[in-house]
Amino acid sequence: MRHPLHRRAVLTGLAAGLGACEGRAQSPADPGAAYLALKELAPFPVGVCAESGQLSDLGWRAVADRHFDRITPEFEMKMEVMLRPDGSYAFHAADRLAAYAQATGKRLHGHALVWFSQGAEPFRPLEGSGAPFAAAYRNYIVETATRYRGRVDGWDVVNEPIAEDGDGFRDSHWRRNLGMRHIDLAFAYAAEADPAAMRFLNEYNLESLPAKRRTFLRLLEDLLRRGVPVTGVGTQTHLSADESPATVKAAIADLAAYGLPVHVSELDISTGRAWDRGVLLQQARLAGAVTEAILAMPAAQRYGLTVWGARDRDSVLARPPKAPGDRPLLFDDTGGPKPAMEAVAAALEGA
Ligand code: G3I
DSSP states (O other): OOOHHHHHHHHHHHHHHHHHHTTOOOOTTOTTSOOOOHHHHOSSOEEEEEOGGGGGOHHHHHHHHHHOSEEEESSTTSHHHHBOTTSOBOOHHHHHHHHHHHHTTOEEEEEEEEETTSOHHHHGGGTTOSHHHHHHHHHHHHHHHHHTTTTOSEEEEEEOOBOTTSSSBOOOHHHHHHTTHHHHHHHHHHHHHOTTSEEEEEESSTTTOHHHHHHHHHHHHHHHHTTOOOOEEEEOOEEETTSOHHHHHHHHHHHHTTOSOEEEEEEEEEOOSSOOHHHHHHHHHHHHHHHHHHHTSOGGGEEEEEESOSBGGGOGGGSTTSOTTOOOSSBOTTSOBOHHHHHHHHHHHTO
């Protein structure tokens, strides 16, 4: 049971938040604002993606340091940054993010060891080579997971293995050279390098495409049946504001039914460019529904909720070539709370 004082602080903050939402935006650099903090409200980690360039951005820090207690490197812990074309390693950016997490008492989620869309260039010279390709694959996973051993809560070991429409599995250089066993191997190598870290199979559109969720769950069942050391389900939960809150909640419950920890790993809720207050309220209903879906799980399964950006301006959806003008996140460009943030807070407070 939370301390009664805590509840008053939260309600004070909520009132401030509502005030901010009505246009009296809080100063983003006003860390002392009597403001509710999501990480204080949540009985599970609340994360945000981060890139090293944001660590010196006061506006980003004002939101990230106050509301979130875990970070996921948005791209700097992926092969595209960490594995140079000549096969050498570049860990400096990921190290900076890991150091920031440690310095600010935040947890760290590793993203992502194996992804169909990365690694083609450095592995091209090894394509078709058999054992050398397999050895380099193992080396990357073991080298990376060992480096952050004891510092990450978990890894997205394999990201997005399912075909876009859910009909089968992604083609990739990993699959062409190692077959579907590349998934088994990735989890085995990650477990070897950092046995204590959680190991996630991470995918998107699992809420909006039932066929993709079915294929994902069939893959999960097969891996678990064969003793592949998958220990968590990552659902990215990139939504559109017009999606059904009930459908999203049911989909997340479906994913939780396997009893494994679930990570809502990359929440954003696209409003598109032509949004109005009605769309922001739809977005809020969805954000609240996602939070309720996590709260509905047994505590042991609540790995956490990670949003894919602190402020709307930080969203990948607000960057070219996407639609500038999209407002997909919980906080507006100045770091002020949006109805979606209040809906998450209200769901957490009601827990
Ligand atoms: O920061 C550099 C900049 O200095 C440089 O000039 C520019 C052009 O080379 O690149 C910039 O880095 C880009 C980075 O985003 C920051 O904008 C990288 O090239 C670009 O690859 C990177 O894209 C990331 C993408 O994954 C690929 O890694 C996005 O930030 C990130 O939001 C996105 O996240 C993915 C998840 O990993 C998986 N699920 C979907 C999600 C959204 O696409």
